[in-house]
Each structure stands twice: as C-alpha cells, then as structure tokens.
Amino acid sequence: MRHEVTDADTATSVGSGDVPVLATPRLIAWLEAATVRAAAPFTAAGQTTVGTAIRVQHLRATRVGGRVEVVAEAPAAAVGRRLTFLVRAVDGAGELVATGEIDRAIVDRQRFLAAAPDPQTGVWPAR
Template sequence: MRHEVTEVDTAETVGSGDVPVLASPRLIAWMEAATVRAATPFTGPGQTTVGTAIRIEHLRPTRVGGRVEVIAEPPASAAGRRLTFLVRAVDASGELVATGEIDRAIVDRRRFLTTTPEP
C-alpha cells in the first residue's frame, strides 16, 4: 500500500508531536490496514480479524509530500487464531522508515460484536 504524506498525516495535526512530519499513529494505522488486507486468506465466511498487539519502531521522519510504501508480510500459517505480521515502511528513496510486528486474532464477526460491551 502506497501513501503520500499530507498535512492531515503530520504529528502536528494528529497531536502526537509538534513537527510537520508523518505521525507515528498515522503510520501505524497504515500498517494495520495493510495487515487487514493480508489477513484475508486466513479468514472464512463470517470471520474477520482484530488487532491485538503492535510493536513498531519509527526510525526516520517523512516530510509532507513524501511517499511511503507499507508492506505486511503474513505468516506462513495461523498459530491457532493468532496471526503475526512482519510490517515495514519504506520511503521513496528506499530508506526504511519503520519496521515491526502486528498481531491479529481471527474472530467470528457476529459473536465478537455481541460480546463487545457498548459504551
């Protein structure tokens, strides 16, 4: 998944810092979205995945107008209902922006929603 950093993606706008560069929370959201896509082959009818853990190192800044490619490598197989994805983000110059792992759990969508407490 490729993304171009805009003003709405910056640490200033998101509130995670005071500099006009790609915010870590936005980058993590992009990485999570990539894992959602990569998890599709592991789910059956009525199933989805939910995030359970994030371990990310944001290594270098990306300015507004910069491009970032986010890659999520799925595991070879599911460990029960658990999936651990290797994720990384690379900028247009080929430099590593971030790396880490994101865990997701396979759940029955209807059952998950009926057991989730309402606010």
C-alpha cells in the same frame, strides 16, 4: 500500499507531536491496514481479524509530500487463531521508515460484536 504524506497525516495534526512530519499513529494505521489485507486469506465467511499487539519502531521522519510504501508479510499459517505479520515502511528514497510486527486474532464477527461493551453505557454484556 502506497501513501503520500499530507498535512492531515502529521504529528502536529493528529496531536502526537509538534512537528509537521508523518505521525507515528498514522504510520501504524497504514501498517495495520496492510495487515488487514494480508489477513484476508486466513478468514472464512463470517470471520474477520482484530488487532491485538503492535511492536513497531518508527526510524525515520517523512515530510509532507513524501511517499511511504507499507508492506505486511503474512505468516505461513495461523497459530491457533493468532497471526503475526512482519511489517515495514519504506520512503520514496528507498530508506527504511519503520519495521516491526503486528499481531491479529481471527474472530467470529457477530460473536465479537455481541461481546463488546455498549457504546452509550460502557456496560459489558452478561456472560
């Protein structure tokens, strides 16, 4: 997946810093989106994946107008319901912007949503 850094993607804009370069939270969102796509072959009807852990090093700044390609390499197989993706981001000059791992869990979509707390009250469903 390729992205061009815009003003809306900067640390200044998302509140994670005060410099106009690609924000780490935006970069992580792009990396997670790549894992969602890469996880699709591991899910059956009625299933989805949810993020459970992120271990990413943001190594290089990218200015507004710069391009970043993000890649998520899927594991050969799930370990139980767990998937660990190797992720990386490379800029238009071919320099490594970020590297790491993102974990996702395979869940039943309806059961997962039913178990989430009520958005108005924050109360968890009875178990």
